[in-house]
Structure formats: structure tokens, C-alpha cells
Amino acid sequence: MVVNxxxxxxxxxxxxxxSRKSKPERAVAGAARFGLAARGxxxxxxxxxxxxxxxxxxxxxxxxxxxxxETVTRNPGGEAAVVAVAxxxxxxxxxRLWSAxxxxxxxxxxxxxxxxxxxxxxxxxxxxxxxxxxxxxTGSNKSQHRVAGDLLRLPAGRELVAALGVIVIGVxxxxxxxALTHEYADGMDTKRAPxxxxxxxxxxxxxxxxxRALVFVPLGVSLIVAAVxxxxxxxxxxxxxxxxxxxxxxxxxxxxxxxxxxxxxxTYSFLEARYRRVLRAQ
Numbered sequence: 001m002v003v004n005x006x007x008x009x010x011x012x013x014x015x016x017x018x019s020r021k022s023k024p025e026r027a028v029a030g031a032a033r034f035g036l037a038a039r040g041x042x043x044x045x046x047x048x049x050x051x052x053x054x055x056x057x058x059x060x061x062x063x064x065x066x067x068x069x070e071t072v073t074r075n076p077g078g079e080a081a082v083v084a085v086a087x088x089x090x091x092x093x094x095x096r097l098w099s100a101x102x103x104x105x106x107x108x109x110x111x112x113x114x115x116x117x118x119x120x121x122x123x124x125x126x127x128x129x130x131x132x133x134x135x136x137x138t139g140s141n142k143s144q145h146r147v148a149g150d151l152l153r154l155p156a157g158r159e160l161v162a163a164l165g166v167i168v169i170g171v172x173x174x175x176x177x178x179a180l181t182h183e184y185a186d187g188m189d190t191k192r193a194p195x196x197x198x199x200x201x202x203x204x205x206x207x208x209x210x211x212r213a214l215v216f217v218p219l220g221v222s223l224i225v226a227a228v229x230x231x232x233x234x235x236x237x238x239x240x241x242x243x244x245x246x247x248x249x250x251x252x253x254x255x256x257x258x259x260x261x262x263x264x265x266x267t268y269s270f271l272e273a274r275y276r277r278v279l280r281a282q
Contacts (some may be wrong), residue, residue, distance in 0.1 A: 015164040022157065028095055035092025035121065036215065037083040040269030042068060043212070047262035053246050054255035065238075066143075069131045079132055093121030097280055103280050110186075113174075115194060148235035149227050158227045161235070165223030172213035176273040179209035188275050204268035211261025 045068045071076045096118030102109045137143045138211045151157050151164075179182050185206050218241045226234035242258070244249030 016110065028091070028098075029278050030086050031088065031091040031260050032095040033273045033276075034084075035088035035090075035095075036272050036273035036276065036278075038271065039092075040089040040266040042085065043262045043266040043269060045071060046267065047259040050255050050259040050262065053242055055253045056261070065127055066131075066137070069128060069135075071133075082128045082132050086125045086132070089125035089128070090119045091124075093118045093125065096121065098277055101149075106280065129169060144235055144237045145232045148223070149232035152232055153229060155158070158230055160227075162227035165220040166229065168220030169217055172217045175213040176210045179206050181207075184209065186278060187277050188272070190275050193275065197275070198272075201268070203273050204264055204271060208261060208265030208268040211258070212265040215258050215262065 049067050049071070070081060072081055092110075098113050098118075100115035100118060103111065103114075106114070148161060151161050154160060182202070183204075185202070188201055190201055216238070219238060222234055222236040222241065226232055241256060245255050
């Protein structure tokens with residue numbers, strides 16, 4: 001009895017110790033999940049802007065990051081929401097970087113892609129942050145043209161811009177591969193969830209991830225064209241690329257399909273916020 005009682009106390013002590021150590025991790029994980037939920041909200045809003053573009057043409061807000069930020073900040077508490085999104089993206093990116101470094105159980109390739117994802121979200125956090133700080137052109141077509149122009153003026157600038165275009169296309173292709181091979185499932189923990197949740201995760205991933213990727217492939221193509229032509233005006237933003245479709249009936253159909261795909265990806269983002277192992281390099 002004494003031995004059993006001692007063993008029980010030791011297990012209790014170890015459990016309590018693990019619980020105490022996990023509190024900071026739970027806080028970080030919660031912030032990372034907030035970042036994923038913020039991503040879902042952004043793509044829902046972007047989908048709405050795309051539908052508005054299909055219905056009204058260029059008379060509404062831009063269907064890009066700038067248009068989304070303008071739409072949010074026009075409402076009460078909008079700037080606070082944008083700041084929260086920036087913080088969420090920053091923490092999520094930082095968490096992915098930390099996971100890539102700390103998770104020794106995952107393969108080198110998985111840790112590398114996780115680190116790249118983390119770096120992307122850390123950089124992405126600057127867009128909403130700079131908008132709140134007063135740079136209201138951030139995320140716009142003009143901003144993209146200016147950045148492309150600055151890069152083209154650098155030594156080997158054309159090669160750099162072309163490389164960025166290839167990277168964008170490569171990332172989009174890898175996302176499609178991840179969805180079709182169900183590689184995304186390695187990072188999801190739905191074992192204790194109802195069966196319908198697993199079905200919803202699979203459906204949202206297989207549809208939403210490729211849909212989001214295909215929407216952004218033309219951005220990579222436009223960067224390559226800008227490099228070949230040595231003309232930053234060819235580095236078109238998302239709004240410019242989508243606006244070209246709004247003038248034709250088939251273009252409107254494609255815009256509606258793209259908006260539906262973005263809604264599905266937003267749904268997947270919300271599911272990730274709930275079920276993703278955010279502290280693992282998966």
C-alpha cells in the first residue's frame with residue numbers, strides 16, 4: 001500500500017509538473033490558433049470582395065489586401081481588429097518558426113517547409129500593421145508596382161523578380177500537391193472528434209487549398225512577365241488580375257467560383273484553428 005501510494009504521488013507530481021510547464025505552451029498555441037482564425041476571416045472577407053467585383057465591377061472596394069483592410073477599418077473597432085490580425089499572424093509565424101526548430105521528430109523537409117511558412121506569416125503581419133501605422137497603400141496595386149520597380153533597379157533585379165515569381169508558383173503547386181496527397185492530415189488531430197468533422201476537414205482541404213493556390217498563381221506569372229519585360233507595371237496585383245475577368249460573362253462565372261473556393265479555404269482555416277497541432281512542424 002505504501003509503495004502504491006508513493007507511486008501515485010510521483011505520477012501526480014509529474015502530471016502537475018507537466019501541466020505547469022504546458023501553460024506557456026498553451027498560451028502560445030492559443031495565440032497561434034487565433035492567427036489561423038484571423039486568416040479564415042481575411043479569406044471570407046476577400047471572397048465577399050470578389051463577389052462584389054463580379055456584381056459591380058470596379059465600383060466597389062479593391063478585391064485584395066488593401067480593399068479588405070479598408071472595409072474592416074471603416075467599421076467601429078476596425079483598427080483594433082486589424083491590429084489583432086497583425087499580432088495573430090506574427091505569433092502564428094513565430095510559432096511555426098519555433099516548431100520547425102524544436103520538433104526533431106519531423107523530417108528535414110517538413111521542418112523546412114514549416115520554417116518557410118513561419119517566415120511568410122511573420123512578413124505578412126507587416127501588411128495590416130503598416131496600414132494601421134498610416135501606409136494606406138499597403139497591399140495595393142500601386143504598392144506592388146513600386147516594390148517590383150525597386151527590385152528591378154537592383155543588380156540582377158530581373159533575375160530576382162523572376163525568381164520570386166517562380167517561388168510563388170512553386171509554393172502554389174506544393175499546396176495543391178499537399179491537398180491531393182492528403183499530406184495536410186499529418187498536422188491535424190481529429191481522432192477524438194466526430195466522424196463528420198474528419199469528413200469536413202478532408203473536403204475543405206481538398207477543395208479549399210487548391211482553390212486558394214490557383215487564385216494566386218497568376219501573381220507569380222505576372223512577376224515573371226515583369227522580369228522578362230523589365231517593366232514593373234506587369235507585376236499586377238490580385239485586384240487587377242481579378243478585375244480583368246469582371247468584364248466578360250465567363251469571367252464573372254470564374255470570379256464566383258473563385259469566391260466559393262476562398263470560402264471553403266476559410267472554412268478549412270477555422271478547422272485548422274481548432275484541430276491543428278500548432279506546436280508541431282506539420
